[in-house]
Amino acid sequence: MRLSISTNTGEPIFRQIVGQVSRMVYRGQLRVGDELSSVRVLAEELGVNPNTVARAYQELVQGGLLESRPGRGFFVGERRNTFSDEERARRLDAAVESFLQEAAFLGTPASEIKAALNSKLKSTL
Amino acid sequence: MRLSISTNTGEPIFRQIVGQVSRMVYRGQLRVGDELSSVRVLAEELGVNPNTVARAYQELVQGGLLESRPGRGFFVGERRNTFSDEERARRLDAAVESFLQEAAFLGTPASEIKAALNSKLKSTL
DNA sequence: AGACTGTATTATTTTCATTCATACAGATGG
DNA sequence: CCATCTGTATGAATGAAAATAATACAGTCT
Numbered sequence A, B: 001m002r003l004s005i006s007t008n009t010g011e012p013i014f015r016q017i018v019g020q021v022s023r024m025v026y027r028g029q030l031r032v033g034d035e036l037s038s039v040r041v042l043a044e045e046l047g048v049n050p051n052t053v054a055r056a057y058q059e060l061v062q063g064g065l066l067e068s069r070p071g072r073g074f075f076v077g078e079r080r081n082t083f084s085d086e087e088r089a090r091r092l093d094a095a096v097e098s099f100l101q102e103a104a105f106l107g108t109p110a111s112e113i114k115a116a117l118n119s120k121l122k123s124t125l
Numbered sequence C: 001a002g003a004c005t006g007t008a009t010t011a012t013t014t015t016c017a018t019t020c021a022t023a024c025a026g027a028t029g030g
Numbered sequence D: 001c002c003a004t005c006t007g008t009a010t011g012a013a014t015g016a017a018a019a020t021a022a023t024a025c026a027g028t029c030t
Helices: A013-027 A039-046 A050-062 A085-106 A110-124 B013-027 B039-046 B050-062 B085-105 B110-124
Strands: A066-069 A073-076 B066-069 B073-076
Touching: A013 A039, A013 A050, A013 B085, A039 A050, A050 A066, A050 A073, A085 B013, A085 B085, A085 B110, A110 B085, A110 B110, B013 B039, B013 B050, B039 B050, B050 B066, B050 B073
Parallel strands: none
Antiparallel strands: A066 A073, B066 B073
16 A cells, blocks of 8 residues: 655654545545555554554544444545534644745745645646 | 744644744744844743743744844844755655645645635735 | 454553753843 | 843653553454
8 A cells, every 4th residue: 555654753653644545545546445454464564553553544534534344444435524614624724824834934935835735736636 | 922822732832933933934024133022021921931932943043034142032034044955845845745635634625725825825925 | 263354441661842940141221 | 230131051850642562352254
């Protein structure tokens, strides 16, 4: 399933997994019905504890991207809206704000900010 | 200086300060030569430890936004490039990636992603 | 039956942000 | 000159969260 984690970034491992799987679903690299690596297998591949993977997968279930079939595995599900409009807007706003704060810290011009975003949106979707 | 922090978000306080000051400089709400609230005063205002504010300010000095004048205070300085092009590109890329991961997790359409970003770029700059 | 799956629980370790308590030196104004 | 601001530095303690570890149990599949 080709996931990669970094341990030096401060970004929690379970959150890295959530983010990467989210993007793979978003891009269509993972489609409805696809089965994910099992908790234990992915944990082995990444060299982390199974509990950590399980937590990430649970988060993705809560987020409406995955379905759990006990005894079988985790599968990409039909997208469900698990957040209220307010909650979703609030989280998106926080994400934008966080992004712009880092861009401002780096002194990145607005044009360059848009370019960086657009390039990633086009090249991967 | 109107800064606001939240303690429930998981985002470290010192990082919130760095981000907010960065944005104020980026917007021009803080201009070259302007003096910032002193470490102890801002700490009092925010109800946090002076060390936390000091750490944030130090980070902003490292980032090339502020200058420290011992015994006098912190001031907005002429913007210095303290990061190599590679480092800057790397950090910007990481920020974009993090942003897109959250957007993907929320299932936000590309059009909405751009809209959210553009609205913040226009309304504040 | 055996080997996988997810799930659950409890305890422990680790890491990091934050607080607390001081202390010291430079700058400033009365 | 002295009081009071400023930044800087240090070391210890606290707290919270992530991650690990060790099991155990139940469902599924061949």
